[in-house]
Amino acid sequence: MHHSTERYHSYTVSPEKQQQIYKRTLIIVVLAQLFGGAGLAAGVTVGALLAKDMLGTDSYGGVPVALLTLGSAAGAYLIGRLSQRSGRRIGLAAGFLTGGIGAAGIVYAAVADSLILLFLAFVIYGAGTATNLQARYAGTDLAKPSQRAKAISVAMVATTFGAVAGPNLVPVMGDFAEARGIPVLAGPFILSAAAFIVAGLVLFALLRPDPLRIAKAISESQKANSDSHPSAARQSLADGRRGIVVGATVMVLTQVVMIAIMTMTPIHMQHHGHGLGAVGLVIGIHIGAMYLPSLFTGILVDKLGRIPMAFAAGVTLLLAGFIAAIAPADSMTLLIAALTLLGLGWNFGLISGTALVVDATTIDNRAKTQGALDVFIAIAGASGGALSGMVVAGASYAALAISGSVLSLLLIPVGLWYRSGKTRT
Template identity: 35%
Template sequence: MATDLTAPRSAARLDVAPIQRRTMRLLFSTQIIGGIGVTIGISVGALLADRVAGTALAGVAQSAGVVGAALLAVPVTRIMARHGRRPGLVLAYAVGAVGGVLVVVAAATRSVPLLLLGMLLFGGGTAANLQARYTAVDLAEPARRGRQLSLIVWATTIGAVAAPNFAALADEVTTGWGLPPLAGPFAFSATAFVLAAVVLLGLLRPDPLLTARRLAAGDAVSPPATGHPSAVDADAVPGRDAAGTPAGGGQGPASAPVGVRAPRGAGMRAAWSVVRAQPAARLGIAAVAVGHLVMVAVMAMTPVRLGESHADADVLRLVGVVLSLHIAGMYAFSPVVGWLTDRLGRRAVILGGVGLLLAACAVAGTAGHHTPRLSVGLALLGLGWSGTMVAGSTLLSESVSAGVRPSVQGFSDMIMGLAGASAAVLSGFVMQAAGYPVLTLLAAVATVPLVALALRPVPTGAPDEEG
């Protein structure tokens, strides 16, 4: 019989472990679907924008998707703060589906404004995929937060790595239906987003964020017969585990106080106030934002770079291969990155990710038109992004209370999106004016502030060193 979460505190009994396992399985499945939707569109987005709007505006069109994801983070996380993860994720996927449809219409009518609007809304798919990683942490045990977050990031691999290689097939099939070239992948994206939204709407119950808040308020549970550590007695002290020790064994931010519900006005301004007061949260946001900026700047113009030296008949397939390797770097090794995050600490993995980003810029920037070397550079770029994303997101999530966590996470995704959007916009102009090697050099320089922040001395007892 399902546990009644509205029962009086004295009667409340809830075993967290089965809920977390079910949530992880569901998120894993929808990340595969959403990963297909996002990646199959992104793989041809720059080429479609180049055909409709020109090379300089190709970066603007790509950035519109990033801006859309960033802007949607605000209403999505506001909904999550009030009503839980499920309605926020469903809304984001639904908006992404509408965007995919508009891009198809824009390709058919060759309308640049409609293309930009469609790409803006298409960012809803990305917003949903990004917020899903935080959903995985809501009920995770402190010592496994990095690994469970990384598993949801990794789930995207299954769909995302294959998706670029299906772009050519999707294009051929839909061309037979009368759709213009390069529009078909976006039709498939819209379908994938709708499917993910329907699955989450029906099955993400109980809501993990609302459950976590109820547990934090003290409406927790007695241990089952097996004494599973994820179950806590209703009379346990909020913020402490079954042994009475601070959550996470007192290691790092896991022992931070946990709020019960979103306070009124817990928007971006409140999120910024929280982040400004917490050095670990600032480092987490910086890692996510800078890693994304570098990745987007280099990745967005790689298809155009390939188009400089290959005929139209070959470039789409080459883009599929190169971006598949890049996406494999982003997601395939994320469980290892998550394990290292819990094992070595958040800061060490962030610095390792920066090192990989610098190596990627060096390799890709000196590859010329040698496609295999460029592929290696893009794979390293994905690995570096994984390090900064997983470690930064984990550090951020455990550094703030549950009451403001959705708002702070949304603030982080907004900053990340705006950083990536700026990089995408500028990348087109830099590519046209100075070329791909200069673009990779500027991307490498952008990591300097993050390195400086990560190398700052950590005060004794600060929560950003322990895993």
């Protein structure tokens, strides 16, 4: 470990160099996320429809999303561990490349008409989704505390471009696939495979020096030069635990609500006679709302504070669920409004929750903790996706939307509990 401190010595003593690498890291993460976002979008848009076609029934529409999420949970855990040990470059590159292999597997499964292979490939494809999410942490390794939420949001804004282009390329990729004798719905995954692999190669080639390794070296040289008070250390540990719990809860709740409503909207729309183009438009706008406001959100989270923005997430999701519940199925305007708010509420929750976690972790456990928490986010998403189909089948889309908005109100007491802990200390 000490040789790394020597290797990065020039960075540990020079704040200017740290800020240089911080900026460079952000640029490279942005570049990778432009591609990563495109790889992500296909699965969300047509995964459920592809499975429905191959299974010949609606009732398992949630399965691909659940498997994808299962894969992203496993991916998040492994990428977090790998990053902690070998740095962000190796962790993130490995994740994207694995996701690319999974996407290629989905295309192959559709051609071979093999369900088992399809389901397996969806799990592997999930690694790409996990990496897309974990990349938001890479920018924070060398960020000052007052830059953290902004660093998270820059990585997320970059995802927007690909994530919005993705669903809109669905028809194009469908035609491309059909011309080659590949099932239409597998087309978007050809794009995914290429996009994830390019994102992985960009990170592998360019993300050096590694931001996490430099951050570790800085932390080690600070430890060597300081002698901290044990009671202060204990106090910060307790604050840290509370911050991790609250940050995780905020991210998990927003994820459940968002995924549940988002998963069933394309199926709800198809049942009411909307075509693939309309579905693509609504989901495209929704994904835009998930990522595009990030820059403003990041600035707000750094300026107004983590908890006020978590409250804002709860209120926004409440509104989204309410509008989705009362919207007539033929009203594109109201469906778009509901899914825009749904994306925005998720954005507020993810950035404020992520910032809470970064604030609460130290460099020695940061990547590992982030990976572990993303597992919970993924599992929350999986259960939200799987249960959403059952709720809609058993009750209705409106019932699902209302239960989502009620759930989002839990963010208020969680935030208040965090604050009560802060004031006591």
